[in-house]
Amino acid sequence: MEKVRIQDDLFTYVNQDAIDKLVIPDDKPTAGGFQVLADDVEKLMIGEFKQMSKTGVYPNEYVERAVKLFKIVKNNRRKEAHGMKPALKNVTVLDKIVDMKTFSKHYKALKLRKISLPFAISVDTDMKDSKKHCVSLQGPSVILPDASYYKEEMAQQREMILGIWTNIAKVILSKTDLSADDQAKYLEDTLAFDAVLGSLVKTSEEWSEYVKAYNPMKVSKVASMVKPVNLRKILKDLFGFLPETLIVTEPRYFKNFVSVFNEENLEKYKHWAYVNAIINSCAYLTEELRDLGSAYYRAIAGIKSGTPLEKFAYQLASGVYSEPVGLYYGQKYFGEEAKKDITEIVYQIIDTYKSRIQSNDILEQATKDKAILKLSKMGVKMGYPDKVQDIYDKLIFNEKKSLFDVMLSIHQVRVLHQLEKITKPTDPTKWQMPGHMVNACYDPSVNDITFPAAILQPPFYSLKQSRSENLGGIGAVIGHEISHAFDSNGAKCDENGNINNWWTAGDQRRFKTKVNAMIKQFDGIELPWGKVNGKFIVSENMADNGGMAVTLEIMSKTPNASYEEYFTNWAKVWCIKAKPEYQQLLLNLDVHGPNVLRTNMPPRNFPEWYETFNVKKTDKMYIAPNKRVVIW
Numbered sequence: 066m067e068k069v070r071i072q073d074d075l076f077t078y079v080n081q082d083a084i085d086k087l088v089i090p091d092d093k094p095t096a097g098g099f100q101v102l103a104d105d106v107e108k109l110m111i112g113e114f115k116q117m118s119k120t121g122v123y124p125n126e127y128v129e130r131a132v133k134l135f136k137i138v139k140n141n142r143r144k145e146a147h148g149m150k151p152a153l154k155n156v157t158v159l160d161k162i163v164d165m166k167t168f169s170k171h172y173k174a175l176k177l178r179k180i181s182l183p184f185a186i187s188v189d190t191d192m193k194d195s196k197k198h199c200v201s202l203q204g205p206s207v208i209l210p211d212a213s214y215y216k217e218e219m220a221q222q223r224e225m226i227l228g229i230w231t232n233i234a235k236v237i238l239s240k241t242d243l244s245a246d247d248q249a250k251y252l253e254d255t256l257a258f259d260a261v262l263g264s265l266v267k268t269s270e271e272w273s274e275y276v277k278a279y280n281p282m283k284v285s286k287v288a289s290m291v292k293p294v295n296l297r298k299i300l301k302d303l304f305g306f307l308p309e310t311l312i313v314t315e316p317r318y319f320k321n322f323v324s325v326f327n328e329e330n331l332e333k334y335k336h337w338a339y340v341n342a343i344i345n346s347c348a349y350l351t352e353e354l355r356d357l358g359s360a361y362y363r364a365i366a367g368i369k370s371g372t373p374l375e376k377f378a379y380q381l382a383s384g385v386y387s388e389p390v391g392l393y394y395g396q397k398y399f400g401e402e403a404k405k406d407i408t409e410i411v412y413q414i415i416d417t418y419k420s421r422i423q424s425n426d427i428l429e430q431a432t433k434d435k436a437i438l439k440l441s442k443m444g445v446k447m448g449y450p451d452k453v454q455d456i457y458d459k460l461i462f463n464e465k466k467s468l469f470d471v472m473l474s475i476h477q478v479r480v481l482h483q484l485e486k487i488t489k490p491t492d493p494t495k496w497q498m499p500g501h502m503v504n505a506c507y508d509p510s511v512n513d514i515t516f517p518a519a520i521l522q523p524p525f526y527s528l529k530q531s532r533s534e535n536l537g538g539i540g541a542v543i544g545h546e547i548s549h550a551f552d553s554n555g556a557k558c559d560e561n562g563n564i565n566n567w568w569t570a571g572d573q574r575r576f577k578t579k580v581n582a583m584i585k586q587f588d589g590i591e592l593p594w595g596k597v598n599g600k601f602i603v604s605e606n607m608a609d610n611g612g613m614a615v616t617l618e619i620m621s622k623t624p625n626a627s628y629e630e631y632f633t634n635w636a637k638v639w640c641i642k643a644k645p646e647y648q649q650l651l652l653n654l655d656v657h658g659p660n661v662l663r664t665n666m667p668p669r670n671f672p673e674w675y676e677t678f679n680v681k682k683t684d685k686m687y688i689a690p691n692k693r694v695v696i697w
């Protein structure tokens with residue numbers, strides 16, 4: 066086969082050989098890129114966990130608990146002995162619910178037992194005052210991967226997916242103590258109740274508009290919206306007092322709440338909650354049930370087989386104790402020298418953003434000043450945190466209990482800890498991601514960026530790579546995260562992370578023109594597994610564009626810069642081989658575009674791309690100068 070030309074397809078040119086060699090593991094939907102790093106970290110840490118449990122020597126009590134949990138999960142004999150009993154006992158709380166009054170009375174118990182509720186109450190950072198917490202209300206998640214699957218145009222896919230779900234749910238329910246007639250009835254009610262929810266709760270695309278989730282309402286108003294549920298009683302049970310204001314994240318759902326949840330529908334709700342609770346419990350029960358519990362996701366993501374027990378045990382334990390495990394990983398495997406070097410790159414990128422904002426033509430001067438202030442105040446979290454959050458002191462469990470009960474007790478500690486936060490200030494030193502996670506993020510509610518140690522590795526970053534390679538790798542990703550401070554969501558939040566309109570109407574108009582041009586670049590592109598929704602992924606595409614713009618400027622000032630190395634490493638970090646089912650799923654769920662487009666679309670907006678590889682009009686990665694978009 067003839068090799069593709071770089072001028073036509075950068076992604077394939079750079080990654081084809083690697084992709085040909087990659088084998089997607091049976092228990093994963095993808096291979097390559099991020100996944101290679103994640104797998105390596107996982108392998109390394111499983112080795113550490115095994116070594117610690119053998120020697121009994123632990124770096125601290127938190128990691129010790131993580132390793133003990135790892136051992137409990139691996140202990141099959143005990144899980145088999147308990148069977149489904151712990152989960153069946155847990156759902157008996159639903160028997161106490163006979164009307165709206167008893168529902169309100171047992172709301173807290175249901176929440177503590179991790180049973181799906183018609184609406185969730187949680188404590189979050191107040192988007193208008195990021196120093197404070199607020200109480201927010203949101204609708205439940207649905208059985209389908211996203212509420213958008215309940216739309217008319219998704220009928221065919223929906224039927225197929227619900228068919229898969231129903232077959233698996235039938236097998237799981239056959240292992241409960243329900244009669245055959247009841248099993249059928251429960252399933253029928255679950256599907257009916259879920260369809261009603263699905264027509265009203267938000268889709269991923271709607272959730273991607275961050276600020277639209279902020280709808281403060283007086284408690285009296287929300288109470289009347291959810292009547293006859295006794296919201297005041299529920300809130301008092303949860304918090305010990307009545308909060309004045311609530312943030313309603315899904316106004317459409319709550320406006321229609323009474324048509325979803327009422328005395329007539331109560332039985333349906335109970336059956337839906339029962340079925341969901343049993344299926345969600347499977348991961349912590351016998352090996353057969355654990356396999357059944359993950360079968361639905363595996364089927365829709367194209368994953369061949371379940372996660373092997375040892376890996377699952379590590380994933381579960383390192384998830385529960387994520388911060389201590391990440392801290393241990395970071396301290397051991399990510400050195401101070403690298404931390405210093407990478408922090409230098411970050412501030413170089415921030416400074417370059419400042420000068421680019423100063424000279425850009427979207428914002429007026431007063432807005433530019435505020436944008437620069439926002440950059441100056443941006444928090445930078447690189448590697449791993451200095452300390453772990455205080456919740457880890459409370460995450461203690463009884464090793465003699467069943468795995469299900471251990472996980473339930475951990476859930477309860479977390480819920481109560483979160484509820485208690487309502488009267489406390491927020492903690493800006495809290496990390497969004499643990500040190501052993503291969504990812505990065507910008508948090509608009511804090512105005513900070515987080516880069517865990519695990520992503521600060523080749524091909525993203527290495528002290529051994531050239532500066533050009535590091536700029537095309539981690540540099541562009543850092544630039545990406547920082548630019549989220551100025552994307553459609555970030556532009557609505559100020560330097561303290563508060564929703565604040567600091568843009569003029571003119572700023573917004575000029576910005577919108579750029580956003581629309583970016584939507585147009587991607588919208589409707591046909592890929593083998595589906596069509597791209599340009600609006601849904603626009604924030605991420607703008608961030609990729611910003612990341613490239615800022616690092617290319619740094620390249621222009623870097624001695625011995627190699628643009629070839631820059632673009633090649635840019636393509637390398639996005640290398641992926643994925644199951645088509647998974648690609649299709651991401652198209653509907655992920656605010657990021659497919660990797661092939663994330664690689665191939667941004668370069669064509671920049672002259673350096675055309676100059677480096679002599680890209681001409683007849684090449685596939687050419688776009689006319691008047692169609693090129695540069696935002697920041």
Ligand SMILES: [Zn+2]
Pocket residue numbers: 545546549605608
């Ligand atoms: Zn992003």
